[in-house]
Amino acid sequence: MTRPAAPVCAGEFDFSSRREQATWAWDLTSGFDSYLHSYALATDDTTEAIAEFLAQAGVEGQSPWGARHRWRVRGEASAGTELYRERLTADYRLVGDDRVDRVRLLGSFWGRQYRQNTEYSRSSDNWEGRLEGRVAPLVGRKVKLELRGWGSLIDFRTPSTLEVDYHDTGAGVFVRSTAVGNTLWGLGARRGQRSYPDSTAIDRDTWSAEGDLDWQDATGQGVRLYHKSERRLIRDEAIRPSAWTHWSDMRGAVAAGPGRVFLELQTEFWQYDQETDVYFNSTRVEGTAGYSWGDILTAVWKLGLAGEHLNAGDSPETYTQLGLRAGVESYGTQVGGSLTFEYGRRVYAGGTVNLDPGAVDPTLFDTVALYTDFNYWKIWLMASWQISNACDLDLMANYEPESHTEKADDSTLGFASLRLRWRP
């Protein structure tokens, strides 16, 4: 959490154009979303595609600038060709004289009502809600202690084995830096509980500890670190084993010549109390290393190598993936966006499984190639165009085909979204 560096000579600055009263604004949006997932089916259609056109109205209110009680609320309702949606988010903060939050309340609500003729396979109307409260009982010059509590739930009108209601509750204690500077950090521990009213065997408790560090200098050099370790306890271990998870996220950039060398690395460890066919210990490392250069206000170019390795012991999932990534991004005020390409290959160390020989007729069949190597493309486009002060157009699209050595395993993921928004 940061707060801005106030100007030394603040009195000389003209803040007159900043908000002095609460503001309310509304907007209208029209657009479409399209999802594509192509995968092998044995006999018929191999592509699932859903396209949805929608119209949405939204209203947003905000507290005055610099108020002691700061709030923001946004409500949206949309009608689409597949479903109706409602969304409400609210954020309240009680801010101290030192500009550090003393109390914060975050709430969100989503409602979904499917149309009769929807293409979606699961069409039980549902609503989700989440409420989180944060209190900072101790605030020092540089550090604050924060207590958090939250609860959330999802409720399906017609629950089924695939559309399951659940409730989450949790609490946590965090220590976070408050001082302005180039370094931000935080440490925390939380406990969570998820319960499934209709399927209590998979109820779970989680205990976790986490920490983050963010250091940046004025030139954009810096490092961001995040780590979380979690213990997940399942009520009925025969159905799903309890597990440890360790997740780390590292990002860093160093100035070099006219640009920066960057490194992004993520690691994931899963360790189950008891391994099964589907819940197996694994270590995943993925990252990107490369060079970026250019002016952030015009165009920043990036070139790098992306890699991923999953070590799943003697499970057939073990693989190594390597790709070449290139991209450009711009943050211009009228037109901005980014375009990224990645091409690479994933190789499985041994994607075959051998069934228990005693249970299989060895003359006919005893092994199967569960996973096959593949080449892939990842194309990710995002663009925005501010047509006028009141109107803008957003486009997001991605396309990720996989070409396997076994053609029947080929698959493709795709997504496209277009939004035209009018903000009077």
Add this chain to the structure above:
Amino acid sequence: MKRHNIQYHNMLRLRWAVLCGSLLVACSLWGQPAQAQQGSDSIRLYIERTEELLLWARGLVVETASEPARRVLGQAADLHQRSWRLFEQGRMIEALAVARRARDAMWHAVRVAREAMGLEERIRIRAERFRDQHGQLMERAREMNNQQALEFLERASRQAGRARDIYHQGDFKLAWKLLEQAGDLMQRAARLLADGAGPERLERELERTRELIDRTRDRLGSEATEGQRRLLAEAEEALQRSLTARDQGHPGRALQMTGLAANLARRAIRDGGSGQDDEALRRQLDRFDARAERLADRVRESGSQPARRIYERALGQKDRAVATGQAGDPELALRQIRAAHDLLNQAEDLIR
């Protein structure tokens, strides 16, 4: 079902070899009653084993809410039923071919289910991290009124909402992809806040430009030429436009205007020549002393070692400026005292 063992060779070829071999055996035995009976038994065994495997696969697939896994398994079951019907009609070759396809589909369902189970857990953890980080960045972006970053965060939120919708539909692979993209959008907002046009940097640039203009005005004093006064007025106007752009949520434009204001101020100095440097240096040194005195107690009370070190560097830089001025190079001395002012700014940042 025991845990799978692995064999590191290309089993694809073996699968096809087994299939083709079985078909050849079935063809060659056709018409020879004893051998045909044996072939028919083998095919029956194969289909029966497929049924066993389907039951095992069903046990795995029902553990996940993956819709694709269920669909593929449903196809496998349909194919299996067809293979039985063909077998009962005595169409052995077709029965075996369809049974093979049923088994392929069954294995495919198992693979999709295994992937889905891993993704379900990963999505849960990633979604939690997304929510926390999104909340922090939203607070920061709103605090700075950075509309561009807010736009990215709003988009990230929408994308996470789509990921949630698709997750509820049981397509975890696509949901994971959408959530990754939401994270990517959020990282762009983070970069925007931290990097080039980030609010801290912008505020710092605004502050420095304000000081540069002040110093220029002090330095030129009442003897400024008409051209210098015009440049200074333009610099003031550019700075004001920069503030307006910042307040309207366009930090990039604000940063550009700040750069323009600083350039205009520097041009005003250059156009003035060096005749007034001694007087300007004296004023800057006086101003430094006043600022340093005001800051000394605050640095000491803060206990911040970095701030103290920078403060001491500022004092050292000021001493160098004095020495350089005494050595008869007021222009270099002015640059040194400006650097000393910058160091004071940094120290002040650290204890604020």
